[in-house]
Amino acid sequence: MRSIEWKNGKVRIIDQTKLPGKLVFLDISDIGRMREAIKQLKVRGAPAIGVAGALGLYLGIKNSRAAGYASFKAELGRKADYLASSRPTAKNLFGALSRIIRAAEEHSELPPEKIKKVILNEALAIISEDAASCAGISVNGARLFKNRERVLTVCNAGALATAGCGTALGVIYKAHALGKIAKVYSCETRPLLQGARLTCYELRNNGVDVTLICDNMAAALMAQGKIDRVIAGADRIALNGDSANKIGTYSLAVLAHYHRIPFYIAAPVSSFDFSLCSGAGIPIEERDPFEVTGMFFRSPAAPPGTKVYNPAFDVTPAGLITAIITDRGVLKPPYPDKIRRLAETAGAR
């Protein structure tokens, strides 16, 4: 079961807004529908929306009638901007779009029809590299675990969020296979409940013992000594290690710090933003208040007209992160030099 794949000339995704009730696949064949799918969280998770962006950009230019490179490039840029405007926080989306544009530039001598083929191949390479990154993160992260530990996670950083086995959940799957996980607690992750809907779905399907909690219960579990480690994904990581992830991640990092519990971020190199010195520069998406005030047990969750603050992400300062688990190894504080070296390697390939 893959969250996103290229199939018969279309992008097949799982419509994640329908889970856990129904497993619905959508075949997407145009850029407009892809942008909507990203915006409406039908496909979500930083690595998966990177893949969705790359394939979406191919869908956007595959029927281009541009005769030469100049007009093709202009069209490609417009389409990339259009996709980039879907969601602001995850680095992977912008990284994947830039990578497609770079691939086109590197083949600017070819006729547009051939550049299209280059673009599709680049998008498919992003898929397979993301799957490989997940595998690398899993192996690197699982080494940090001891025997039969109790792990807390938030949102969904699993197979549904990537083109592979996941980042944070990839680590959990691998550690579980090695007998290192006794049980997982999944924060439900308000407002859209990705932890309840997606992480419980994935972990149960894969035979991992998972217990659902509301986000406000994590501290009480920690105080009871029931959490050995906390692991989360990331949407964007700055040079100093500050990491943006689903709203509530920062809260868990502070709580883990207070209870002296290791707190890990697991993410591929494609989630690092080497252009940002710190998390202060990461744009935080604010979403529709209705996500918070909307229907609950068929009644409104709040009075009509209630003011709402609904940020989708927060930034966890590097100082609260015990380790950043990447596909290129596990980084420990102080982060800046290590992330700079990662940037050099990433740039060099």
Added chain:
Amino acid sequence: MRSIEWKNGKVRIIDQTKLPGKLVFLDISDIGRMREAIKQLKVRGAPAIGVAGALGLYLGIKNSRAAGYASFKAELGRKADYLASSRPTAKNLFGALSRIIRAAEEHSELPPEKIKKVILNEALAIISEDAASCAGISVNGARLFKNRERVLTVCNAGALATAGCGTALGVIYKAHALGKIAKVYSCETRPLLQGARLTCYELRNNGVDVTLICDNMAAALMAQGKIDRVIAGADRIALNGDSANKIGTYSLAVLAHYHRIPFYIAAPVSSFDFSLCSGAGIPIEERDPFEVTGMFFRSPAAPPGTKVYNPAFDVTPAGLITAIITDRGVLKPPYPDKIRRLAETAGAR
């Protein structure tokens, strides 16, 4: 608009499970329905369920056919136990039931018909004393606020939770009237959303600027410097100051501590349990998993069969509480001697 009152020989409550959609009043005339109303959270909030318990006990014995005190007392004890089994955490329920039994004992020389009248008067005294406690808490707490502050609260510790203007919200109302509150952030308070449904409803009706957040957003707001104080109610306070309150309160206390924000508990003396040395002895209610996994935007929030941990309360250690605001003054750490003195005064009246 009173959350609970004695009217025409019945107990009139607002059915809080219907808010904010509908304002429905229920007239309760028998003990069985009162116990159900407490259990199903139609009436909730520690002080309000103290009142509900006292009036419910009167409903339970008002038709007693006991001829003498011995059989009347036995019946009263059975009915009190029946009500006490509705919810385990809030001290006020047990305190109110004990107080009714004590009042009966003090009038054991009277015929049962007259003891019934004593009991009703005692229950009505609990109502008016609770309203007076709220007023005292409000005045005492409002003094702690400066000008135009931004306050965070959780669950509902307002008029809906008491027979008066509220505890934590009472303080907010009073401080607001004095120009000391710029705005209030209300944590939605999963799983049952008392913060979204009830606190937003109350504060908006009373002209207080309130913004709703999901529980996992509080830390991010604190990090942005947008919260000046945190204030919560309490269901039970131990001798050392450890305070049980709605699940998530402890989390906010840790987060406030980390961000150096004052964290207050506001509660009447009737919420103190002078028989407990610390919070370790406070029973924590665990509720139906369906509250967490149930319908969400008309879809299940989690896969069928998902394991759930659903504690309704947590305990905030005294060390994280900047002050405990009571109707008898504001207590500051170290708490034990001050709470012991409170016990002596409370016992002496």
